[in-house]
Amino acid sequence: MSDLNALIDALPKAELHLHLEGSLEPEQLMEFAARNKVDIPFKTLEEVRAAYEFSNLQDFLDIYYQGMSVLQTEADFHDLTDAYLKRVAADNVRHVEVFFDPQGHTERGIPFEVPIKGILKALDAAEDKYGITYRLIMCFLRHLSEEDAFETLKQAEPWLSRIHGVGLDSSEMGHPPSKFAKVFEACRARGLKLVAHAGEEGPPSYVYEAIDELKIDRIDHGNRSLEDDALVARIRDAGLTLTVCPLSNLSLCVVDDLKDHPMKKMLALGLKATINSDDPAYFGGYLNQNFRETAAAVGLTREEIIQLAKNSFTGSFLPKAEQAKHLADIDEVAARYGV
Numbered sequence: 380m381s382d383l384n385a386l387i388d389a390l391p392k393a394e395l396h397l398h399l400e401g402s403l404e405p406e407q408l409m410e411f412a413a414r415n416k417v418d419i420p421f422k423t424l425e426e427v428r429a430a431y432e433f434s435n436l437q438d439f440l441d442i443y444y445q446g447m448s449v450l451q452t453e454a455d456f457h458d459l460t461d462a463y464l465k466r467v468a469a470d471n472v473r474h475v476e477v478f479f480d481p482q483g484h485t486e487r488g489i490p491f492e493v494p495i496k497g498i499l500k501a502l503d504a505a506e507d508k509y510g511i512t513y514r515l516i517m518c519f520l521r522h523l524s525e526e527d528a529f530e531t532l533k534q535a536e537p538w539l540s541r542i543h544g545v546g547l548d549s550s551e552m553g554h555p556p557s558k559f560a561k562v563f564e565a566c567r568a569r570g571l572k573l574v575a576h577a578g579e580e581g582p583p584s585y586v587y588e589a590i591d592e593l594k595i596d597r598i599d600h601g602n603r604s605l606e607d608d609a610l611v612a613r614i615r616d617a618g619l620t621l622t623v624c625p626l627s628n629l630s631l632c633v634v635d636d637l638k639d640h641p642m643k644k645m646l647a648l649g650l651k652a653t654i655n656s657d658d659p660a661y662f663g664g665y666l667n668q669n670f671r672e673t674a675a676a677v678g679l680t681r682e683e684i685i686q687l688a689k690n691s692f693t694g695s696f697l698p699k700a701e702q703a704k705h706l707a708d709i710d711e712v713a714a715r716y717g718v
């Protein structure tokens with residue numbers, strides 16, 4: 380193993396951009412379909428794997444929503460979440476801030492409490508079981524209406540002490556952040572943290588809207604911000620974290636080649652970028668795989684890798700005192716590796 384990969388493995392890290400439904404591995408999809416007697420258009424694992432091939436965000440989302448159909452019971456959501464946590468514990472992940480898409484489930488008749496109960500059961504057990512702490516972020520699907528988002532917020536009301544933030548995901552083009560300004564305002568009034576996918580496929584104006592109209596605390600993706608120097612300065616000066624997802628960007632053709640990924644440039648511009656896996660079952664790798672492939676493709680230095688690990692904690696919603704403990708652990712590992 381290269382020195383760089385050994386350092387990546389050894390560093391404590393947080394993951395800040397992960398869709399739980401996007402951690403549905405082909406094997407699990409087959410298993411859940413069988414145990415719930417759900418018809419799926421695939422007979423073999425190879426057929427599922429072949430379907431996990433995309434050329435843009437919408438291509439992926441079509442399969443992603445189809446895959447969700449096998450998630451039926453609290454146990455399914457628990458098992459899905461637990462498998463993700465177990466997998467990233469092996470990557471030395473110490474804290475996760477994970478998304479779920481309640482509307483992807485309520486729309487097909489699964490009551491709101493089914494996914495959230497299963498997910499929380501696995502997340503609550505994670506500290507003892509895997510040494511992983513968490514925050515849970517409920518996403519609104521942006522291809523649906525703001526009225527739908529308000530209805531989802533109403534269903535979430537009994538759970539709001541267990542939900543730390545809200546996000547905005549799904550088809551970006553044609554669904555600008557401003558469409559959700561009122562519901563984000565209502566969420567802010569309830570003390571929730573706010574994040575939004577912006578600038579993944581959408582233009583820099585969507586990132587401006589997420590900052591100015593949704594008043595987000597963190598930007599998910601944000602790649603296309605680099606097209607606008609004034610926007611880069613805004614993000615940098617506000618200290619906003621970007622949750623960037625390199626292997627997702629490659630799979631969805633946000634970049635044509637990982638060598639062209641802007642991660643190194645983001646760091647050079649002074650942006651607080653982080654590395655994340657987005658939908659690891661669909662995009663070819665969990666957190667350390669994203670670090671490894673990005674480091675190799677764009678030539679990240681050991682110092683940059685350590686900076687990225689630190690950004691993952693300072694960009695998290697953990698209290699400063701807890702962040703500081705993780706930063707001290709990172710310094711200890713860095714010293715061991717002579718950095």
Ligand SMILES: Nc1ncnc2[nH]cnc12
Nearest residue numbers: 398548549550576657658
């Ligand atoms: N990368 C992504 N962009 C938008 N919506 C998503 N839902 C799951 N993954 C997503």
Ligand SMILES: [Zn+2]
Nearest residue numbers: 398548576657
């Ligand atoms: Zn995402």
